Amino acid sequence: QDSSELSGIIEDSCCDYETVNSINAEVLNPILEQLVTTSFFRYFKVKLWCDCPFWLDDGMCMLRDCSDTVDRTLDTKTFRGWIAVDNPWTNDDETDNDEMTYVNLLLNPERYTGYTGASARRIWDAIYMDNSPKQPSGESCQEEKVLYKLISGLHSSISIHIAADYLLDVKTNQWGENLQVMYDRVLRYPDRVKNLYFTYLFVLRALTKASDYLEQAEYDSGDHAEDLKAQSLMRQLLKNPKLQDACPLPFDEAKLWQGKNGPELKQQIQKQFRNISSLMDCVGCEKCRLWGKLQVFGLGAALNILFSVEDIHNKAQPLQLHRNEVIALVNLLNKLSESIRIVNEKASSVERLMDGL
Numbered sequence: 001q002d003s004s005e006l007s008g009i010i011e012d013s014c015c016d017y018e019t020v021n022s023i024n025a026e027v028l029n030p031i032l033e034q035l036v037t038t039s040f041f042r043y044f045k046v047k048l049w050c051d052c053p054f055w056l057d058d059g060m061c062m063l064r065d066c067s068d069t070v071d072r073t074l075d076t077k078t079f080r081g082w083i084a085v086d087n088p089w090t091n092d093d094e095t096d097n098d099e100m101t102y103v104n105l106l107l108n109p110e111r112y113t114g115y116t117g118a119s120a121r122r123i124w125d126a127i128y129m130d131n132s133p134k135q136p137s138g139e140s141c142q143e144e145k146v147l148y149k150l151i152s153g154l155h156s157s158i159s160i161h162i163a164a165d166y167l168l169d170v171k172t173n174q175w176g177e178n179l180q181v182m183y184d185r186v187l188r189y190p191d192r193v194k195n196l197y198f199t200y201l202f203v204l205r206a207l208t209k210a211s212d213y214l215e216q217a218e219y220d221s222g223d224h225a226e227d228l229k230a231q232s233l234m235r236q237l238l239k240n241p242k243l244q245d246a247c248p249l250p251f252d253e254a255k256l257w258q259g260k261n262g263p264e265l266k267q268q269i270q271k272q273f274r275n276i277s278s279l280m281d282c283v284g285c286e287k288c289r290l291w292g293k294l295q296v297f298g299l300g301a302a303l304n305i306l307f308s309v310e311d312i313h314n315k316a317q318p319l320q321l322h323r324n325e326v327i328a329l330v331n332l333l334n335k336l337s338e339s340i341r342i343v344n345e346k347a348s349s350v351e352r353l354m355d356g357l
């Protein structure tokens, strides 16, 4: 089976590939693409200073082999804070201080940067090796598999974005899609594509689970018309009848942590994910660090929604998200949604192209 032939029910979900492809292309992707351009959703607060707690030895963080550094140009819109509550899944300190920058994501698209080699490799290796421990039997339990698939799915999405917006010719500064890279890194591995769908549905489930909260949240950027637009698009996304009919439960989180070691396992996996979040401080190219941090932060928000809040309607433990978490969650879902659309559009032609070689 190659990536262009994926069909049937997606693992751990009640939705099938065909339905997800059509809902994504017709409904979710168009809404998300608009939502991320609104004033509220286009600014992400981030500490871009490279503060790597690992590998202090070689200054990889200061690598300047990348063609891109982050454009910090802001327009006049202010960033109005929400309350800051700690997320046990991530390692970021959200307190405002001099090291925090507000980045306009629209000016800094995720794409090829030239970041490669030992530094990039070491981070992916650390993420996969340190954070996918096996049971003594050699088997991974279901919760560990979920963590692995989330990371692998995110990795696929990053690779798809690199391939979709690639520097094809350095001399003429020509940018475009690189189908060979897309095939070599993702499409030739059906598991990597499956994990992309898994991560997408996981994040989508988190968003819909938090829908009451997100519908009532204050999208205040200081531009009233823009904020009304953000609120209306958010409502269209969360209460979409097509989505509710065709894929009502994108991921069933209730099946996890049920074994007798559930609470300890949750703590262990939480620690592993915090470790992944710290590794983002070691990414040696600034723009990659921006998107790496944003997307891991968004995954942390999804994990928090699905697994830390026992019952969203329980007054004793109400769901609370940072403004920055909501921004990360929506931008992450948009990136995953773009990747699904690109895979769906390109898979057959890429397979044909590679068959012809």
Ligand code: FAD
Pocket (backbone or CB within 6 Å): 110, 111, 112, 113, 114, 115, 116, 117, 120, 121, 123, 124, 151, 152, 153, 155, 156, 158, 159, 162, 185, 192, 280, 283, 287, 288, 289, 291, 292
């Ligand atoms: P890599 O993508 O580095 O993969 C390393 C190894 O991981 C592979 O050999 C394979 O064994 C395994 N692997 C690959 N994909 C998967 C998967 N989906 N699931 C499971 N295992 C897998 N570069 C940019 O140009 N732009 C960016 O925005 C960017 N962002 C980055 C963000 C982060 C957090 C990191 C760590 C790196 C980023 N990079 C970025 C670098 C980029 O991801 C690659 O590391 C680099 O392009 C070199 O690619 P590669 O072909 O050596 O394989």
